Amino acid sequence: MSEIIEGRNPVLEALKSGRPVNKVLLASNIERHGVVGQILHLAREQGIPVEYAARPALDRLSTTAAHQGVIAFASVKEYFELEELLTVSKQKDEPPLYIILDGIEDPQNLGTIIRAAEATGAHGVVIRERRAVGLTGAVARASAGALEYVPVARVNNIAQAIETLKKNNVWVVGIDPSGKTEYDQVDYHPPTAIVIGGRGRESPTWSRNGAISWRQSRCGAKSRR
Numbered sequence: 001m002s003e004i005i006e007g008r009n010p011v012l013e014a015l016k017s018g019r020p021v022n023k024v025l026l027a028s029n030i031e032r033h034g035v036v037g038q039i040l041h042l043a044r045e046q047g048i049p050v051e052y053a054a055r056p057a058l059d060r061l062s063t064t065a066a067h068q069g070v071i072a073f074a075s076v077k078e079y080f081e082l083e084e085l086l087t088v089s090k091q092k093d094e095p096p097l098y099i100i101l102d103g104i105e106d107p108q109n110l111g112t113i114i115r116a117a118e119a120t121g122a123h124g125v126v127i128r129e130r131r132a133v134g135l136t137g138a139v140a141r142a143s144a145g146a147l148e149y150v151p152v153a154r155v156n157n158i159a160q161a162i163e164t165l166k167k168n169n170v171w172v173v174g175i176d177p178s179g180k181t182e183y184d185q186v187d188y189h190p191p192t193a194i195v196i197g198g199r200g201r202e203s204p205t206w207s208r209n210g211a212i213s214w215r216q217s218r219c220g221a222k223s224r225r
Contacts, residue, residue, distance in 0.1 A: 079154045
């Protein structure tokens with residue numbers, strides 16, 4: 001989950017602002033004074049790894065052809081822990097409402113869902129770590145700014161995340177083409193998490209564990225209406 005920042009001043013400003021940076025890559029023959037010296041100092045202060053590579057390697061990574069021998073791999077946004085989403089709901093003093101995404105691979109789709117989550121007042125989005133898109137620059141653009149306001153948690157195991165939410169009294173429902181109840185007919189006032197699978201299909205994780213329907217959660221909860 002990295003966005004490339006290119007150029008000496010852009011990288012320097014990113015470090016000054018405290019933006020999460022995963023790594024700084026410098027051309028192996030770069031002079032280490034002036035702005036580059038400041039970059040090295042801030043990276044050292046913040047515990048950010050600095051690596052060196054031949055300029056052709058930086059050229060291949062660059063999308064602007066103006067990297068000036070300096071590239072940073074920055075997080076678009078920091079991920080939340082799942083437990084932190086529960087804290088967000090408590091701080092808002094509102095019943096939790098989360099969107100759980102199981103295998104969304106397209107950045108445009110993820111950005112659109114985050115935008116919808118922000119518009120509907122969801123307290124957070126949960127995505128899985130593997131075989132799913134992360135918080136890339138393309139996702140940020142597709143979200144039209146909503147990513148700045150919607151916490152996103154990344155988990156290793158969606159099934160375990162569902163269990164954690166259920167233990168915290170969150171009612172879990174899943175999108176299913178065979179569901180009998182439309183999404184706008186569901187009462188979202190109780191604590192709720194909605195599971196959505198990739199490419200318009202139901203969540204494979206949810207499918208393995210029980211029927212998917214707007215009317216029933218895995219643990220057999222009845223309709224809230």
